[in-house]
Amino acid sequence: xxxxxxxxxxxxxxxxxxxxxxxxxxxxxxxxxxxxxxxxxxxxxxxxxxxxxxxxxxxxxxxxxxxxxxxxxxxxxxxxxxxxxxxxxxxxxxxxxxxxxxxxxxxxxxxxxxxxxxxxxxxxxxxxxxxxxxxxxxxxxxxxxxxxxxxxxxxxxxxxxxxxxxxxxxxxxxxxxxxxxxxxxxxxxxxxxxxxxxxxxxxxxxxxxxxxxxxxxxxxxxxxxxxxxxxxxxxxxxxxxxxxxxxxxxxxxxxxxxxxxxxxxxxxxxxxxxxxxxxxxxxxxxxxxxx
Numbered sequence: 680x681x682x683x684x685x686x687x688x689x690x691x692x693x694x695x696x697x698x699x700x701x702x703x704x705x706x707x708x709x710x711x712x713x714x715x716x717x718x719x720x721x722x723x724x725x726x727x728x729x730x731x732x733x734x735x736x737x738x739x740x741x742x743x744x745x746x747x748x749x750x751x752x753x754x755x756x757x758x759x760x761x762x763x764x765x766x767x768x769x770x771x772x773x774x775x776x777x778x779x780x781x782x783x784x785x786x787x788x789x790x791x792x793x794x795x796x797x798x799x800x801x802x803x804x805x806x807x808x809x810x811x812x813x814x815x816x817x818x819x820x821x822x823x824x825x826x827x828x829x830x831x832x833x834x835x836x837x838x839x840x841x842x843x844x845x846x847x848x849x850x851x852x853x854x855x856x857x858x859x860x861x862x863x864x865x866x867x868x869x870x871x872x873x874x875x876x877x878x879x880x881x882x883x884x885x886x887x888x889x890x891x892x893x894x895x896x897x898x899x900x901x902x903x904x905x906x907x908x909x910x911x912x913x914x915x916x917x918x919x920x921x922x923x924x925x926x927x928x929x930x931x932x933x934x935x936x937x938x939x940x941x942x943x944x945x946x947x948x949x950x951x952x953x954x955x956x957x958x959x960x961x962x963x964x965x966x967x968x969x970x
Contacts, residue, residue: 680720680723680728680730680731680732680804680805680806680807680808680938680939680942681731681732681733681734681800681801681804681806681807681808682716682717682719682720682723682731682732682733682734682807682808682809682810683716683733683734683735683791683796683807683808683809683810683813683822683823683826684714684715684716684717684719684720684733684734684735684788684808684809684810684812684813685714685715685716685717685735685767685785685788685789685810685812685813686712686713686714686716686717686733686735686736686737686745686749686758686766686767686788687712687713687714687715687717687766687767687768687769687788688710688711688712688713688741688745688766688767688768688769689710689711689712689713689714689768689769689771689927689966689967690708690709690710690711690768690769690770690771691708691709691710691711691771691773691925691927691965691966692706692707692708692770692771692772692773693706693707693708693773693924693925693965694706694772694773694774694775695775696775697774698772709965709966711965711966711967711968712744712745712748712749712966712968713769713927713928713966713967713968714735714767714788714810714967715810715811715812715840715842715928715930715931715967716733716735716808716810716812717733717735717745717749717754717968718928718931718932718935718967718968719808719810719840719931719934719935719938720732720733720749720752720754720935721749721752721753721754721935721968721969722931722932722934722935722936722939722957722961722968722969723935723936723938723939724752724753724754724935724939725752725753725935725936725957725969726935726936726939726940726953726957727939727940727943728935728938728939728942728943730755730803731753731754731755732754732755732756732757732800732804733749733754733755733756733757733758734757734758734759734791734795734796734800735756735757735758735759735788735791736758736759736760736761736787736788736790736791736792736795737758737759737760737761737766737767737787737788738760738761738762738764738765738766738786738787739760739761739762740765740766741765741766742758742760742766745758745766746758752968752969757800759791759795761787761790763790764786764787764790765786765787766786766787766788767783767784767785767786767787767788767789768783768784768786769781769782769783769784770782771925771927773925773926773927773965776923777923777924777925777926777962778926779925779926779927783843785812785815785816788812788819789812789813789815789816789818789819790816790818790819791813791818791819791822792818792819792821792822793818793821793822793825795822796822796825796826796829798829798833801829801830801833801835804835805835805942806835806836806837806838806938806941806942807826807830807835807836807837807838808837808838808839808840808934808938809823809826809827809837809838809839809840809859809862810840810842811839811840811841811842811843811846811847811855811859812842812843812846814850814855814858814859815842815843815846815849815850820858823858824858827859827860827861827862828861831861836863836864837861837862837863837864838862838863838864838865838866838934838938839859839862839864839865839866840866840867840930840931840934841855841865841866841867841868841871841875842871843871844868844870844871844874847871847874847875848874852874852875852877855875856875856891859892860891862892863892863893863894864892864893864894864895864896865888865891865892865894865895865896866895866896866898866930866933866934866937867888867895867897867898868897868898868899868900868930869881869884869897869898869899869900872884872885872888872895872897875888876888881897881899881905882897882905882907882912882915884897885897885905885906885907885912886907886910886911886912887910888907889907889908889909889910889911890909890910893908894906894907894908894947895907895908896933896937896947896951896954898929898930898933898954898958899918900918900926900929901918901921901923902917902918903915903916903917903918903951903955904916904918904933904951904954904955906947906948906951908947913947913948914947914948914951916948916951916952916955917955918955918958918959919955919956919959920959921958921959921960921962921963922962922963923962923963924962924963924964924965925962925964925965925966926962927965927966927967928961928966928967928968929958929961929962930958931961931967932954932957932958932960932961932967932969933951933954933955933957933958934954935954935957936950936953936954936956936957936958937950937951937953937954938950939953940953940954
């Protein structure tokens with residue numbers, strides 16, 4: 680599998696009490712490797728995918744560290760160093776309820792350019808996954824478009840994770856849907872599915888979106904996931920019980936495990952069960968990568 684997406688330096692701050700404006704709030708703070716695309720790649724490896732490659736752009740400030748951490752996770756990194764801007768950085772504020780709020784500096788991630796891509800990168804690849812963050816900047820959107828076209832010409836299915844309800848609101852739902860036309864699978868969370876479909880109910884949203892994408896899997900957090908194809912809901916999959924510590928990367932864990940299972944021949948519902956198990960594991964530890 681080839682993942683084309685983002686590598687991020689995550690600064691995770693877990694605070695047990697509400698943030699206190701204009702003064703100190705005690706917190707446990709860790710600097711960890713992250714990024715939606717990178718997290719998906721790592722979870723796909725953890726879930727049994729034999730070979731996972733990751734194409735992303737990083738700043739020279741932390742390129743060596745990110746390369747090493749990806750290799751330690753079993754991912755084959757194809758990192759493009761950027762000498763002009765640093766690696767993307769996210770500050771994740773995690774409250775006592777384990778829910779997270781992100782402050783995002785996209786840095787080098789959205790500077791992935793068409794020149795960083797070659798159709799030769801599809802050699803030996805059975806599936807491509809695109810991080811939705813790429814569609815929120817002109818340069819990286821052009822690159823993602825090339826990946827979609829070349830993968831389509833080669834008969835390689837492509838999945839897309841919309842990535843951010845906040846960025847989707849700014850970018851526009853129809854613009855995102857137009858840019859991702861041709862993808863075989865869409866993997867939004869409930870908020871993203873609502874924005875993209877106009878339906879408040881996640882199941883109705885999944886059904887509506889499946890008229891534009893052959894397969895849609897909407898993640899529902901602790902409520903599991905709902906699958907749709909051909910304009911109708913095909914399965915509702917519960918999530919196993921979990922004690923959340925940090926919900927950062929739970930959707931990435933679902934996506935990585937779901938795609939690994941699909942590559943192994945699992946039907947969508949079985950793949951979603953694997954995704955839900957991975958998501959439940961992910962919320963039990965700090966950060967977006969497998970523990």
